[in-house]
Amino acid sequence: MRGKTGRVYGNLVSLLTLMKSLPLAYNKDMQEDKEPLFDTIDTVRGSLKVFTEMIAQLSVNGARMREAAGRGFSTATDIADYLVRKGCRSARPMRWWARPCATAWKPARPSPT
DSSP: OHHHHHHHHHHHHHHHHHHHHSOTTOOSOOGGGHHHHHHHHHHHHHHHHHHHHHHHTOOOOHHHHHHHHHHTTTTHHHHHHHHHHTTOOTHHHHHHHHHHHHHHHSOOOOOOO
């Protein structure tokens, strides 16, 4: 699915470039807009079909998810978002949380003998 994102973005850029290059009142001769539009429609429909089938068969292991969330730093982004909403500039919370996270992930050094 991630590969399809590039295709759809490419079609969007193509259409935006085409529209930008047209004069303001010129809307009669638009042959080049059809191919990226229909390609995007086909791509999105195919992706939705795959996702629909995938989600129908999806099973979630809640205990495993809880365990994984407790081991990592999944709340670091939530905390940074909270601080930004409270008026803190976005770079500052990132710096505040980067140091403790990096320290926690450092491998233990062997003690000198």
